[in-house]
Amino acid sequence: MVFNWRPLSDWDASLVVGDAKMPLIVQKYGGTSVGSIERIEAVARKVQAARQAGNQVVVVVSAMSGETNRLIALAEGICRTPDPREMDVLLSTGEQVTIALLSIALKKVGCPACSYTGGQVRILTDNAHGKARIKEIDGGSVKEDLESGRVVVVAGFQGVDSKGDITTLGRGGSDTTAVAMAAALNADECQIYTDVDGVYTTDPRIEPRARKLDRITFEEMLEMASLGSKVLQIRSVEFAGKYNVPLRVLSSFTEGEGTLITFEDEDMEDAKIAGIAFSQDEAKLTIRGVPDQPGVAFSILGPISGDNIEVDMIVQNIAKDDTTDFTFTVHRNDFDKALEILKETAEVVGAREVVGDKNIVKLSLVGVGMRSHAGIASQMFEALAREGINIQMISTSEIKISVVVDEKYLELGVRTLHESFGLASEL
Amino acid sequence: MVFNWRPLSDWDASLVVGDAKMPLIVQKYGGTSVGSIERIEAVARKVQAARQAGNQVVVVVSAMSGETNRLIALAEGICRTPDPREMDVLLSTGEQVTIALLSIALKKVGCPACSYTGGQVRILTDNAHGKARIKEIDGGSVKEDLESGRVVVVAGFQGVDSKGDITTLGRGGSDTTAVAMAAALNADECQIYTDVDGVYTTDPRIEPRARKLDRITFEEMLEMASLGSKVLQIRSVEFAGKYNVPLRVLSSFTEGEGTLITFEDEDMEDAKIAGIAFSQDEAKLTIRGVPDQPGVAFSILGPISGDNIEVDMIVQNIAKDDTTDFTFTVHRNDFDKALEILKETAEVVGAREVVGDKNIVKLSLVGVGMRSHAGIASQMFEALAREGINIQMISTSEIKISVVVDEKYLELGVRTLHESFGLASEL
Numbered sequence: 089m090v091f092n093w094r095p096l097s098d099w100d101a102s103l104v105v106g107d108a109k110m111p112l113i114v115q116k117y118g119g120t121s122v123g124s125i126e127r128i129e130a131v132a133r134k135v136q137a138a139r140q141a142g143n144q145v146v147v148v149v150s151a152m153s154g155e156t157n158r159l160i161a162l163a164e165g166i167c168r169t170p171d172p173r174e175m176d177v178l179l180s181t182g183e184q185v186t187i188a189l190l191s192i193a194l195k196k197v198g199c200p201a202c203s204y205t206g207g208q209v210r211i212l213t214d215n216a217h218g219k220a221r222i223k224e225i226d227g228g229s230v231k232e233d234l235e236s237g238r239v240v241v242v243a244g245f246q247g248v249d250s251k252g253d254i255t256t257l258g259r260g261g262s263d264t265t266a267v268a269m270a271a272a273l274n275a276d277e278c279q280i281y282t283d284v285d286g287v288y289t290t291d292p293r294i295e296p297r298a299r300k301l302d303r304i305t306f307e308e309m310l311e312m313a314s315l316g317s318k319v320l321q322i323r324s325v326e327f328a329g330k331y332n333v334p335l336r337v338l339s340s341f342t343e344g345e346g347t348l349i350t351f352e353d354e355d356m357e358d359a360k361i362a363g364i365a366f367s368q369d370e371a372k373l374t375i376r377g378v379p380d381q382p383g384v385a386f387s388i389l390g391p392i393s394g395d396n397i398e399v400d401m402i403v404q405n406i407a408k409d410d411t412t413d414f415t416f417t418v419h420r421n422d423f424d425k426a427l428e429i430l431k432e433t434a435e436v437v438g439a440r441e442v443v444g445d446k447n448i449v450k451l452s453l454v455g456v457g458m459r460s461h462a463g464i465a466s467q468m469f470e471a472l473a474r475e476g477i478n479i480q481m482i483s484t485s486e487i488k489i490s491v492v493v494d495e496k497y498l499e500l501g502v503r504t505l506h507e508s509f510g511l512a513s514e515l
Numbered sequence: 516m517v518f519n520w521r522p523l524s525d526w527d528a529s530l531v532v533g534d535a536k537m538p539l540i541v542q543k544y545g546g547t548s549v550g551s552i553e554r555i556e557a558v559a560r561k562v563q564a565a566r567q568a569g570n571q572v573v574v575v576v577s578a579m580s581g582e583t584n585r586l587i588a589l590a591e592g593i594c595r596t597p598d599p600r601e602m603d604v605l606l607s608t609g610e611q612v613t614i615a616l617l618s619i620a621l622k623k624v625g626c627p628a629c630s631y632t633g634g635q636v637r638i639l640t641d642n643a644h645g646k647a648r649i650k651e652i653d654g655g656s657v658k659e660d661l662e663s664g665r666v667v668v669v670a671g672f673q674g675v676d677s678k679g680d681i682t683t684l685g686r687g688g689s690d691t692t693a694v695a696m697a698a699a700l701n702a703d704e705c706q707i708y709t710d711v712d713g714v715y716t717t718d719p720r721i722e723p724r725a726r727k728l729d730r731i732t733f734e735e736m737l738e739m740a741s742l743g744s745k746v747l748q749i750r751s752v753e754f755a756g757k758y759n760v761p762l763r764v765l766s767s768f769t770e771g772e773g774t775l776i777t778f779e780d781e782d783m784e785d786a787k788i789a790g791i792a793f794s795q796d797e798a799k800l801t802i803r804g805v806p807d808q809p810g811v812a813f814s815i816l817g818p819i820s821g822d823n824i825e826v827d828m829i830v831q832n833i834a835k836d837d838t839t840d841f842t843f844t845v846h847r848n849d850f851d852k853a854l855e856i857l858k859e860t861a862e863v864v865g866a867r868e869v870v871g872d873k874n875i876v877k878l879s880l881v882g883v884g885m886r887s888h889a890g891i892a893s894q895m896f897e898a899l900a901r902e903g904i905n906i907q908m909i910s911t912s913e914i915k916i917s918v919v920v921d922e923k924y925l926e927l928g929v930r931t932l933h934e935s936f937g938l939a940s941e942l
Contacts (some may be wrong), residue, residue, distance in 0.1 A: 163619055171619055177632070188601040203604050277523055408653075
């Protein structure tokens with residue numbers, strides 16, 4: 089069976105052959121979960137349990153924690169900028185070691201298993217070494233193994249290009265491999281095992297009453313990126329959504345159902361808000377007294393994006409004196425460069441002054457329920473106002489409302505919104 | 516280009532395309548030679564020098580010393596008898612790390628290079644995991660790289676079977692890979708870099724005046740196995756002889772021409788004797804007073820070889836009383852088992868007694884010149900007799916005479932023969 093990694097609309101549905109009888113799940117275990125012989129043996133027991141519960145199981149694994157860094161150090165011992173093709177040959181051995189060890193551990197617990205490198209699957213990618221994109225997966229041989237009762241153990245993070253050269257997918261690549269395998273095999277669920285037990289309504293380190301979500305939609309998960317990135321690579325969530333693969337986040341170390349990331353359904357309508365996301369990585373820049381004329385936004389933001397700086401929120405207000413004030417946020421790492429560029433721009437366009445502020449945070453309310461419920465925004469602003477938290481910027485999307493506030497209000501703001509929207513669990 | 520790994524007589528010579536213009540050499544570096552970043556960089560300089568001297572170069576490398584043992588320990592931490600297929604997936608990462616690092620080091624010294632795993636070459640083997648045999652090599656893509664001026668770096672010790680499963684060739688497999696690559700590419704020479712600077716007339720630890728040989732024939736090298744195995748895996752010598760690949764043994768750590776292993780030519784006729792080999796791994800068993808009747812040899816040796824014990828030298832003497840004495844040697848590790856079997860046989864055939872002796876050594880005189888020179892044997896026996904060394908068994912082949920003597924005569928015997936046949940260098 090060949091699975092073409094194309095947008096859904098281009099799909100030939102007949103290429104995807106599901107198994108009507110037995111559920112097929114793809115499980116992914118990261119570096120920490122396979123970081124020692126003992127942990128690999130624990131993973132083997134989890135996999136065997138899933139198989140004995142009546143599932144066909146594909147397992148995707150990362151390199152043992154520390155291994156990738158060890159290999160990078162060897163290469164950098166020779167050359168500071170090692171050849172990208174050879175780096176992929178080198179780094180791909182990390183996952184290859186894990187697939188062999190896990191297969192050995194599976195057989196020890198009586199579970200027939202067979203390992204596959206990315207090239208053996210075959211996971212065809214483009215040739216962008218170190219950050220390759222999956223183009224196509226030929227899961228034929230994997231399917232045969234599954235049907236003969238074996239667990240299939242696949243090396244994450246790696247593939248081959250059309251010349252047969254080894255490629256790697258870049259950061260979080262094993263999550264992407266898992267989702268791509270799940271899509272290619274038409275799996276019933278893709279389970280990402282991590283060191284947290286699911287997705288929470290907000291960061292439990294800030295709000296101890298944060299509650300684990302049983303379900304969340306792909307869209308919400310994407311908007312919760314600032315929380316979600318601690319759990320899942322955002323790219324794999326996008327892929328899972330695009331290819332309609334139910335994704336579940338669970339803990340490798342504790343029992344539990346984790347959080348299922350899926351499409352919206354009726355049950356979800358009750359919950360207006362999924363959670364409170366926040367970002368401490370932002371900085372704000374304002375250019376004041378810009379003569380208001382057509383093209384002013386481009387003349388200000390053009391040089392910024394021309395220097396590959398990403399702009400997040402943008403607010404423009406008309407001032408009284410026929411000039412305009414223009415405020416936007418960038419990643420805090422880009423603040424100094426952006427400030428410098430903006431000062432040059434200010435001289436060119438004849439603006440009055442440029443000010444910057446790194447001491448801000450962005451708080452976001454996320455939830456698909458927002459679409460059908462008016463008044464969420466006003467409830468949010470009211471809750472913040474009650475605590476005396478001044479809102480500096482506002483930006484809204486269909487399922488998210490974000491505000492920029494002084495960073496000293498981070499904890500208070502998160503807890504206030506969490507309480508106000510009834511997200512807290514009983515302690 | 517496809518190279519079929521078949522006996523020479525089956526060859527289709529047109530399949531082998533040599534490059535008429537530029538000499539092509541295959542170099543092999545073992546685990547010690549690539550045991551650290553510094554040593555890998557030293558190898559890169561040697562390879563670059565060979566290329567700058569006007570050669571096309573293919574480099575075959577082993578895993579960094581210690582790496583294979585590290586990987587085995589990981590697997591055995593899970594299971595004492597790990598699955599052979601998965602062991603090959605695991606162990607093959609060792610060489611894959613080396614090819615990447617050496618390619619990075621080559622590029623650093625300005626030498627364009629490209630790495631190949633066994634599967635990428637593609638080195639097709641049978642599916643005997645852990646001891647696979649090479650069946651065919653498709654060197655097409657390697658040849659293209661060479662012609663475009665690149666050095667090709669190949670992982671030794673590994674291949675793939677017809678299903679695409681990773682296989683390993685077993686002990687000394689990287690030597691075999693090098694010879695097979697040299698044969699497939701019709702290379703001008705296959706150079707095996709080791710920690711010794713060549714093949715000696717005998718072991719220099721026993722005879723300090725042992726002399727490095729500039730040349731030796733394949734047949735002599737095979738008969739010198741007991742010396743040669745410290746330098747080269749005997750299987751790769753057999754292959755090199757079979758496929759007519761000139762083989763050179765050199766040191767990774769010092770300069771020098773090493774020893775060329777090749778076919779007999781006129782220059783060699785002068786040297787009657789190439790060297791003195793010896794083996795301390797032998798043990799002798801004698802069954803006395805066996806009723807002399809047809810089939811007696813089989814009734815004695817059948818049960819021994821039936822238990823997978825290899826027999827080396829065999830001597831049978833007719834005794835006076837119509838019985839026969841029968842003596843043979845086995846590997847010392849097999850002595851106890853062989854003695855037990857022989858005692859059972861003695862009862863069955865009605866022999867008088869069984870005696871064994873582990874305190875023996877085998878001394879061998881090796882040289883193709885022996886064929887055309889009579890009197891070598893008598894010169895050997897006379898030299899030993901002069902020193903009072905009693906010969907217990909004798910066996911001869913076309914280019915070798917072996918004797919079994921008490922092990923206390925090992926050093927004296929080797930030095931006596933070395934001196935008697937004029938092998939010593941001036942000290």
